[in-house]
Amino acid sequence: MTGFGEFLGYTFRLISGYFVDRTGKEWPVTILGYALLLSVPLLGFSTTWKVAAIFVLCERLGKAIRSPGKSSMLSHATKHVGTGFGFGILEAIDQLGALVGPLIFTFALTLTGTYKAGFKFMLIPALLTIAFVIYARITVPNPKELEDEIKSQTKVEIKDNKAVYTKKFINYSLFIFFSIVGFVNFPILSYHFLNKKLY
Template identity: 45%
Template sequence: KAYWLMTFIGYGLLLSIPLLAFVGYWQLAAILIIVERMGKAIRSPARDTMLSYATKEVGRGWGFGIHEALDQVGAIIGPLIFSLVFFLNGSYQKGFSILWIPAFLALATLALARRSVPSPQKLEAPLETDRQNIKGKLPRVFWLYTLFTLLSVAGFANFQLISYHLHVQSIVSDVQIPIFYAIAMGVDALAALLVGKTYDKIGLISLLAVPLL
Protein backbone atom coordinates (compact mmCIF):
# COMPACT_ATOMS: atom_id res chain seq x y z
CA LYS A 1 0.00 0.00 0.00
CA ALA A 2 1.33 3.40 -1.02
CA TYR A 3 0.77 5.20 2.26
CA TRP A 4 4.17 6.84 2.32
CA LEU A 5 4.21 7.65 -1.39
CA MET A 6 0.91 9.51 -1.23
CA THR A 7 2.00 11.26 1.95
CA PHE A 8 5.29 12.40 0.41
CA ILE A 9 3.54 13.66 -2.72
CA GLY A 10 0.97 15.53 -0.65
CA TYR A 11 3.47 17.17 1.65
CA GLY A 12 5.81 17.84 -1.26
CA LEU A 13 3.15 20.08 -2.76
CA LEU A 14 3.52 22.28 0.32
CA LEU A 15 6.48 23.78 -1.54
CA SER A 16 3.93 25.69 -3.59
CA ILE A 17 3.45 28.03 -0.60
CA PRO A 18 7.00 29.45 -0.38
CA LEU A 19 6.93 29.66 -4.19
CA LEU A 20 4.40 32.47 -3.69
CA ALA A 21 7.42 34.65 -2.93
CA PHE A 22 8.25 34.65 -6.65
CA VAL A 23 4.74 35.27 -7.96
CA GLY A 24 3.72 38.66 -9.29
CA TYR A 25 0.22 37.90 -10.54
CA TRP A 26 -2.82 36.84 -8.56
CA GLN A 27 -3.70 34.20 -11.15
CA LEU A 28 -0.44 32.36 -10.50
CA ALA A 29 -0.91 32.77 -6.76
CA ALA A 30 -4.37 31.21 -7.05
CA ILE A 31 -2.92 28.24 -8.95
CA LEU A 32 -0.26 27.66 -6.28
CA ILE A 33 -2.84 27.82 -3.50
CA ILE A 34 -5.03 25.31 -5.36
CA VAL A 35 -1.99 23.04 -5.79
CA GLU A 36 -1.36 23.19 -2.03
CA ARG A 37 -5.00 22.29 -1.35
CA MET A 38 -4.69 19.38 -3.78
CA GLY A 39 -1.67 18.26 -1.78
CA LYS A 40 -3.76 18.23 1.37
CA ALA A 41 -6.39 16.12 -0.37
CA ILE A 42 -3.71 13.67 -1.53
CA ARG A 43 -1.86 13.30 1.77
CA SER A 44 -4.69 13.36 4.30
CA PRO A 45 -6.22 9.90 3.66
CA ALA A 46 -2.85 8.12 3.72
CA ARG A 47 -1.57 10.13 6.67
CA ASP A 48 -4.71 9.58 8.72
CA THR A 49 -4.64 5.87 7.98
CA MET A 50 -1.08 5.65 9.28
CA LEU A 51 -2.10 7.66 12.33
CA SER A 52 -4.90 5.21 13.03
CA TYR A 53 -2.34 2.40 13.07
CA ALA A 54 0.10 4.31 15.25
CA THR A 55 -2.44 5.48 17.83
CA LYS A 56 -3.91 2.11 18.75
CA GLU A 57 -2.09 1.91 22.08
CA VAL A 58 -2.58 5.50 23.28
CA GLY A 59 -6.16 5.83 22.05
CA ARG A 60 -7.15 7.06 18.62
CA GLY A 61 -8.96 10.12 19.92
CA TRP A 62 -5.97 11.24 21.98
CA GLY A 63 -3.53 10.37 19.19
CA PHE A 64 -5.42 12.34 16.58
CA GLY A 65 -5.91 15.13 19.11
CA ILE A 66 -2.15 15.39 19.63
CA HIS A 67 -1.62 15.39 15.88
CA GLU A 68 -4.15 18.18 15.39
CA ALA A 69 -2.69 20.18 18.27
CA LEU A 70 0.83 19.93 16.86
CA ASP A 71 -0.52 20.81 13.43
CA GLN A 72 -2.01 23.97 14.91
CA VAL A 73 1.27 24.81 16.64
CA GLY A 74 2.71 25.10 13.16
CA ALA A 75 -0.33 27.11 12.12
CA ILE A 76 0.43 29.48 14.99
CA ILE A 77 4.14 29.85 14.29
CA GLY A 78 3.65 30.56 10.58
CA PRO A 79 1.36 33.58 11.01
CA LEU A 80 3.52 34.92 13.82
CA ILE A 81 6.50 34.80 11.45
CA PHE A 82 4.54 36.99 9.04
CA SER A 83 3.57 39.38 11.82
CA LEU A 84 7.22 39.70 12.78
CA VAL A 85 8.21 40.30 9.16
CA PHE A 86 5.57 43.03 8.81
CA PHE A 87 6.58 44.54 12.15
CA LEU A 88 10.13 44.81 10.84
CA ASN A 89 8.79 46.58 7.74
CA GLY A 90 9.19 43.48 5.61
CA SER A 91 6.95 42.33 2.78
CA TYR A 92 4.80 39.34 1.89
CA GLN A 93 7.63 38.24 -0.40
CA LYS A 94 10.08 38.06 2.50
CA GLY A 95 7.53 36.27 4.65
CA PHE A 96 6.91 33.57 2.07
CA SER A 97 10.65 33.22 1.45
CA ILE A 98 11.20 32.31 5.11
CA LEU A 99 8.66 29.50 4.75
CA TRP A 100 11.17 27.49 2.71
CA ILE A 101 12.78 26.58 6.03
CA PRO A 102 9.78 24.88 7.72
CA ALA A 103 8.76 23.32 4.40
CA PHE A 104 12.07 21.48 4.01
CA LEU A 105 12.16 20.63 7.73
CA ALA A 106 8.73 19.03 7.37
CA LEU A 107 9.91 16.88 4.46
CA ALA A 108 13.07 15.90 6.35
CA THR A 109 11.00 14.87 9.36
CA LEU A 110 8.72 12.86 7.10
CA ALA A 111 11.75 11.07 5.65
CA LEU A 112 12.92 10.14 9.16
CA ALA A 113 9.46 8.83 10.00
CA ARG A 114 9.44 6.74 6.82
CA ARG A 115 12.82 5.30 7.76
CA SER A 116 11.66 4.47 11.30
CA VAL A 117 8.33 2.92 10.31
CA PRO A 118 8.46 1.71 6.70
CA SER A 119 5.32 -0.44 7.08
CA PRO A 120 2.87 1.38 9.37
CA GLN A 121 0.11 -1.16 8.75
CA LYS A 122 2.13 -3.69 10.74
CA LEU A 123 1.56 -1.62 13.89
CA GLU A 124 -1.95 -3.02 14.04
CA ALA A 125 -3.25 -6.41 12.99
CA PRO A 126 -6.44 -6.05 10.90
CA LEU A 127 -9.66 -7.28 12.46
CA GLU A 128 -11.85 -9.79 10.66
CA THR A 129 -14.47 -7.09 10.11
CA ASP A 130 -11.83 -4.91 8.47
CA ARG A 131 -10.97 -7.70 6.04
CA GLN A 132 -14.63 -8.05 5.16
CA ASN A 133 -15.03 -4.31 4.62
CA ILE A 134 -12.05 -4.23 2.27
CA LYS A 135 -13.71 -6.81 0.03
CA GLY A 136 -17.26 -5.49 0.32
CA LYS A 137 -19.07 -2.18 0.51
CA LEU A 138 -18.19 0.63 2.86
CA PRO A 139 -20.04 0.28 6.17
CA ARG A 140 -23.06 2.40 7.04
CA VAL A 141 -21.15 4.25 9.75
CA PHE A 142 -18.78 5.58 7.09
CA TRP A 143 -21.59 7.25 5.17
CA LEU A 144 -23.12 8.63 8.36
CA TYR A 145 -19.79 10.12 9.40
CA THR A 146 -19.30 11.58 5.91
CA LEU A 147 -22.72 13.22 6.12
CA PHE A 148 -21.89 14.53 9.59
CA THR A 149 -18.65 16.05 8.29
CA LEU A 150 -20.46 17.68 5.37
CA LEU A 151 -23.10 19.25 7.59
CA SER A 152 -20.53 20.35 10.18
CA VAL A 153 -18.68 22.57 7.71
CA ALA A 154 -21.66 23.72 5.64
CA GLY A 155 -21.48 27.49 5.47
CA PHE A 156 -18.06 27.50 7.11
CA ALA A 157 -16.23 30.76 6.43
CA ASN A 158 -12.61 30.15 5.47
CA PHE A 159 -10.12 32.43 7.22
CA GLN A 160 -8.59 33.41 3.88
CA LEU A 161 -11.92 35.00 3.01
CA ILE A 162 -12.23 36.58 6.44
CA SER A 163 -8.71 37.99 6.31
CA TYR A 164 -9.36 39.40 2.84
CA HIS A 165 -12.29 41.42 4.16
CA LEU A 166 -10.32 42.46 7.23
CA HIS A 167 -7.70 43.90 4.90
CA VAL A 168 -9.94 45.41 2.23
CA GLN A 169 -12.26 47.02 4.76
CA SER A 170 -9.24 48.24 6.78
CA ILE A 171 -10.71 46.73 9.94
CA VAL A 172 -7.28 45.76 11.27
CA SER A 173 -3.72 46.21 10.05
CA ASP A 174 -1.76 43.60 8.10
CA VAL A 175 0.36 42.96 11.19
CA GLN A 176 -2.71 42.04 13.24
CA ILE A 177 -4.39 39.71 10.74
CA PRO A 178 -1.88 36.83 11.21
CA ILE A 179 -2.15 37.29 14.98
CA PHE A 180 -5.92 36.76 14.85
CA TYR A 181 -5.33 33.61 12.82
CA ALA A 182 -2.72 32.37 15.31
CA ILE A 183 -5.18 32.89 18.17
CA ALA A 184 -7.85 30.91 16.31
CA MET A 185 -5.40 28.07 15.70
CA GLY A 186 -4.46 28.06 19.38
CA VAL A 187 -8.10 27.57 20.30
CA ASP A 188 -8.29 24.79 17.72
CA ALA A 189 -5.29 23.04 19.27
CA LEU A 190 -6.81 23.06 22.76
CA ALA A 191 -10.19 21.91 21.43
CA ALA A 192 -8.54 19.03 19.55
CA LEU A 193 -6.95 17.69 22.73
CA LEU A 194 -10.20 18.01 24.66
CA VAL A 195 -12.38 16.38 22.01
CA GLY A 196 -9.79 13.66 21.37
CA LYS A 197 -9.61 12.65 25.02
CA THR A 198 -13.39 12.74 25.29
CA TYR A 199 -13.73 10.56 22.19
CA ASP A 200 -11.65 7.82 23.79
CA LYS A 201 -13.99 7.84 26.79
CA ILE A 202 -17.47 8.11 25.27
CA GLY A 203 -16.98 7.41 21.57
CA LEU A 204 -18.55 9.02 18.51
CA ILE A 205 -21.15 10.94 20.51
CA SER A 206 -18.35 13.30 21.57
CA LEU A 207 -18.18 14.56 17.99
CA LEU A 208 -21.53 16.28 18.47
CA ALA A 209 -19.53 19.06 20.12
CA VAL A 210 -17.52 19.70 16.94
CA PRO A 211 -20.08 21.98 15.19
CA LEU A 212 -20.22 24.11 18.34
CA LEU A 213 -16.47 24.72 18.20
Protein backbone atom coordinates in the same frame (compact mmCIF):
# COMPACT_ATOMS: atom_id res chain seq x y z
CA MET B 1 -10.27 30.59 -5.65
CA THR B 2 -10.12 30.24 -1.87
CA GLY B 3 -13.53 28.59 -1.75
CA PHE B 4 -12.63 26.27 -4.61
CA GLY B 5 -9.36 25.42 -2.86
CA GLU B 6 -11.23 24.42 0.31
CA PHE B 7 -13.68 22.35 -1.76
CA LEU B 8 -10.78 20.66 -3.53
CA GLY B 9 -9.02 20.06 -0.21
CA TYR B 10 -11.94 18.10 1.18
CA THR B 11 -13.26 16.39 -1.95
CA PHE B 12 -9.94 15.00 -3.19
CA ARG B 13 -9.46 13.16 0.12
CA LEU B 14 -11.99 10.60 -1.08
CA ILE B 15 -9.85 9.89 -4.15
CA SER B 16 -6.59 9.85 -2.22
CA GLY B 17 -8.08 7.67 0.52
CA TYR B 18 -9.47 5.20 -2.00
CA PHE B 19 -6.08 4.99 -3.74
CA VAL B 20 -4.23 4.40 -0.46
CA ASP B 21 -6.75 1.77 0.61
CA ARG B 22 -6.48 -0.08 -2.70
CA THR B 23 -2.72 0.09 -3.21
CA GLY B 24 -1.39 0.28 0.35
CA LYS B 25 1.09 2.96 -0.76
CA GLU B 26 0.73 5.28 2.20
CA TRP B 27 4.28 6.63 2.12
CA PRO B 28 4.51 7.76 -1.54
CA VAL B 29 1.15 9.50 -1.30
CA THR B 30 1.98 11.14 2.03
CA ILE B 31 5.40 12.34 0.86
CA LEU B 32 3.85 13.78 -2.32
CA GLY B 33 1.27 15.62 -0.23
CA TYR B 34 3.92 17.11 2.05
CA ALA B 35 6.11 18.02 -0.92
CA LEU B 36 3.30 20.29 -2.13
CA LEU B 37 3.95 22.41 0.98
CA LEU B 38 6.64 24.03 -1.17
CA SER B 39 3.83 25.89 -2.92
CA VAL B 40 3.58 28.15 0.16
CA PRO B 41 7.09 29.66 -0.10
CA LEU B 42 6.69 29.70 -3.88
CA LEU B 43 3.93 32.28 -3.35
CA GLY B 44 6.78 34.68 -2.62
CA PHE B 45 8.02 34.26 -6.19
CA SER B 46 4.63 34.66 -7.91
CA THR B 47 4.30 37.71 -10.13
CA THR B 48 0.57 37.57 -10.94
CA TRP B 49 -2.55 36.65 -8.98
CA LYS B 50 -3.16 33.76 -11.38
CA VAL B 51 0.16 32.12 -10.47
CA ALA B 52 -0.53 32.77 -6.78
CA ALA B 53 -3.95 31.14 -7.15
CA ILE B 54 -2.35 28.02 -8.61
CA PHE B 55 0.01 27.78 -5.62
CA VAL B 56 -2.90 28.20 -3.19
CA LEU B 57 -4.77 25.37 -4.92
CA CYS B 58 -1.62 23.22 -4.84
CA GLU B 59 -1.29 23.73 -1.08
CA ARG B 60 -4.92 22.69 -0.50
CA LEU B 61 -4.52 19.75 -2.87
CA GLY B 62 -1.38 18.68 -0.98
CA LYS B 63 -3.32 18.53 2.28
CA ALA B 64 -6.02 16.45 0.60
CA ILE B 65 -3.45 14.03 -0.82
CA ARG B 66 -1.46 13.47 2.38
CA SER B 67 -4.27 13.34 4.95
CA PRO B 68 -5.64 9.81 4.26
CA GLY B 69 -2.18 8.21 4.07
CA LYS B 70 -1.03 10.02 7.21
CA SER B 71 -4.16 8.98 9.11
CA SER B 72 -3.80 5.39 7.95
CA MET B 73 -0.21 5.19 9.20
CA LEU B 74 -1.13 6.88 12.47
CA SER B 75 -3.82 4.29 13.07
CA HIS B 76 -1.03 1.70 13.16
CA ALA B 77 1.49 3.81 15.07
CA THR B 78 -0.93 4.81 17.83
CA LYS B 79 -1.85 1.28 18.87
CA HIS B 80 0.90 1.29 21.50
CA VAL B 81 -0.38 4.40 23.29
CA GLY B 82 -4.06 4.16 22.40
CA THR B 83 -5.69 5.33 19.18
CA GLY B 84 -7.67 8.14 20.79
CA PHE B 85 -4.69 9.43 22.75
CA GLY B 86 -2.44 9.20 19.69
CA PHE B 87 -4.80 11.20 17.51
CA GLY B 88 -5.24 13.65 20.38
CA ILE B 89 -1.49 14.26 20.32
CA LEU B 90 -1.69 14.75 16.56
CA GLU B 91 -4.44 17.35 16.89
CA ALA B 92 -2.55 19.17 19.65
CA ILE B 93 0.60 19.35 17.51
CA ASP B 94 -1.49 20.36 14.51
CA GLN B 95 -3.02 23.27 16.43
CA LEU B 96 0.41 24.24 17.72
CA GLY B 97 1.62 24.40 14.13
CA ALA B 98 -1.44 26.48 13.20
CA LEU B 99 -0.34 28.97 15.86
CA VAL B 100 3.43 28.94 15.30
CA GLY B 101 3.24 29.09 11.49
CA PRO B 102 1.45 32.47 11.33
CA LEU B 103 3.71 33.79 14.09
CA ILE B 104 6.80 32.90 12.03
CA PHE B 105 5.25 34.54 8.97
CA THR B 106 4.34 37.65 10.98
CA PHE B 107 7.90 37.83 12.33
CA ALA B 108 9.33 37.68 8.80
CA LEU B 109 6.75 40.21 7.58
CA THR B 110 7.66 42.58 10.42
CA LEU B 111 11.37 42.35 9.65
CA THR B 112 11.08 42.78 5.90
CA GLY B 113 7.83 44.68 5.47
CA THR B 114 6.80 42.64 2.42
CA TYR B 115 4.53 39.64 2.04
CA LYS B 116 6.79 38.10 -0.58
CA ALA B 117 9.71 37.94 1.85
CA GLY B 118 7.39 36.46 4.47
CA PHE B 119 6.33 33.67 2.12
CA LYS B 120 9.93 33.01 1.09
CA PHE B 121 10.89 32.66 4.76
CA MET B 122 8.36 29.83 5.03
CA LEU B 123 10.71 27.75 2.89
CA ILE B 124 12.62 26.80 6.07
CA PRO B 125 9.71 25.12 7.94
CA ALA B 126 8.50 23.56 4.68
CA LEU B 127 11.86 21.90 4.02
CA LEU B 128 12.15 20.80 7.67
CA THR B 129 8.72 19.18 7.47
CA ILE B 130 9.57 17.29 4.29
CA ALA B 131 12.91 16.20 5.81
CA PHE B 132 11.16 14.81 8.90
CA VAL B 133 8.65 12.91 6.76
CA ILE B 134 11.44 11.36 4.67
CA TYR B 135 13.32 10.45 7.88
CA ALA B 136 10.17 8.77 9.22
CA ARG B 137 9.85 6.86 5.93
CA ILE B 138 13.43 5.58 6.26
CA THR B 139 12.97 4.70 9.94
CA VAL B 140 9.58 3.02 9.61
CA PRO B 141 9.15 1.76 6.04
CA ASN B 142 6.18 -0.43 6.96
CA PRO B 143 3.89 1.23 9.54
CA LYS B 144 1.71 -1.88 9.80
CA GLU B 145 4.56 -3.60 11.64
CA LEU B 146 4.07 -1.17 14.53
CA GLU B 147 0.93 -3.02 15.49
CA ASP B 148 1.29 -6.05 17.74
CA GLU B 149 -2.05 -7.34 16.60
CA ILE B 150 -4.05 -6.16 13.64
CA LYS B 151 -7.70 -6.19 14.50
CA SER B 152 -9.98 -6.13 11.52
CA GLN B 153 -12.73 -3.60 11.87
CA THR B 154 -15.07 -3.69 8.91
CA LYS B 155 -16.33 -0.20 8.15
CA VAL B 156 -18.03 -1.07 4.88
CA GLU B 157 -20.02 -4.08 3.81
CA ILE B 158 -18.48 -6.17 1.03
CA LYS B 159 -20.84 -7.70 -1.49
CA ASP B 160 -19.66 -9.27 -4.74
CA ASN B 161 -16.17 -7.73 -4.21
CA LYS B 162 -17.64 -4.25 -4.32
CA ALA B 163 -17.76 -1.82 -1.41
CA VAL B 164 -21.31 -0.85 -0.50
CA TYR B 165 -21.31 2.17 1.79
CA THR B 166 -23.47 1.73 4.86
CA LYS B 167 -26.31 4.04 5.82
CA LYS B 168 -24.26 5.38 8.75
CA PHE B 169 -21.40 6.37 6.44
CA ILE B 170 -23.74 8.16 4.03
CA ASN B 171 -25.54 10.00 6.84
CA TYR B 172 -22.21 11.03 8.38
CA SER B 173 -20.93 12.28 5.01
CA LEU B 174 -24.11 14.31 4.48
CA PHE B 175 -23.77 15.77 7.98
CA ILE B 176 -20.18 16.87 7.26
CA PHE B 177 -21.21 18.32 3.89
CA PHE B 178 -24.04 20.46 5.29
CA SER B 179 -21.87 21.51 8.26
CA ILE B 180 -19.14 22.85 5.97
CA VAL B 181 -21.31 24.25 3.17
CA GLY B 182 -22.17 27.33 5.24
CA PHE B 183 -18.69 27.84 6.60
CA VAL B 184 -17.09 31.16 5.70
CA ASN B 185 -13.31 31.24 6.12
CA PHE B 186 -11.08 34.18 6.90
CA PRO B 187 -9.83 34.94 3.33
CA ILE B 188 -13.40 35.57 2.20
CA LEU B 189 -14.20 37.68 5.29
CA SER B 190 -10.98 39.68 4.90
CA TYR B 191 -11.83 40.41 1.26
CA HIS B 192 -15.18 41.91 2.22
CA PHE B 193 -13.68 43.81 5.15
CA LEU B 194 -11.11 45.25 2.76
CA ASN B 195 -13.87 46.41 0.46
CA LYS B 196 -15.95 47.67 3.41
CA LYS B 197 -18.96 45.59 2.48
CA LEU B 198 -19.60 44.19 5.97
CA TYR B 199 -19.97 47.50 7.80
